[in-house]
Amino acid sequence: MTAPKPSFLNGLAASLPIVMGYLPIAFSFGVAATRAGFSATEAFALSMIIYAGASQFLALALLSSGAPVLISAFTLIAMNLRHVLYGPALMREAGDQASTRHAWAWAWGLTDEVFGQALGSLARGQRFSESYMFGLGLGAYAAWVLGTVAGALAGGGALEAWPAVSAGLGFMLPALFLALLLSILSRRQLPVIAVAGLGTVAGTLTLGATSGILLGMLAGALAGMARR
């Protein structure tokens, strides 16, 4: 007997662990945005339009340091290029019969964590359904946007009396990058990661932070292309 397809509510319930994780990170993004001089509306717009945590923090750093618009956009786009691999990996697991009629809407929510949760449920034998993907994605998206608004309304000065909390939230970004790095770490990717890291250090020390980021990404991607 075939198991029933999971519903929208099943997806919403499956998003709860992601919601619990997203709320504090999004809150710290909202606080960081107002600290960097952006309004609550601008913080809301970044979360609503970009919806990619680590690159949003980077957007704040680039925009507040006066980096050129196209270089900032290119850096964010390069950073999120990894998402192009999530759809094929998910649909390969979902099977040839899986519907993608509404993918233009639900696939927008395929963040690192939503992808991980969806792929995990398919690997555990659950059937694929677009309703489930809508529920899973919507819960995470709502938490991200609402957390951002709460943090932005609390404001950059909200944590002045709490230096330890402020320091902890400030460490959220390197912690997030390190955790993402660990999640994709493999023997195959080690040369790419090492070359990118060394390129960043060399570029930052000789040319500056923004150039270091571009140089590191380019060096790592070229190292990946060169391998067989």
Add this chain to the structure above:
Amino acid sequence: MNGDLLTVALLAGAANWVFRALPVITRSDRMAPGGWLERFLSATGPAAIATLFVAAILPALTPDLRALLPVIAGTLAVLGVHAARRSVVGATLAGALVHGLAVWLLG
């Protein structure tokens, strides 16, 4: 609304939609694997994340041990929780929590 911010957000957001939705809509998983494009795509993500981790941690590295200890503690927490739970969100929150606690304990 800051015009530069809106431009960057719209460009990055549009690219995000293309990266996330287009491969699903076109069922690119049915295409033949291999080639330089696949190598480029599979390398760019890890390269970007490695770059951004290094860029984020570099300013925190200092010879002042009192300032460095919370960074070390937070980093170890991320490594430990990720090894135990394989959770990006859990490891991130643990790293931030331990870093904040270390700052509080060191006064």
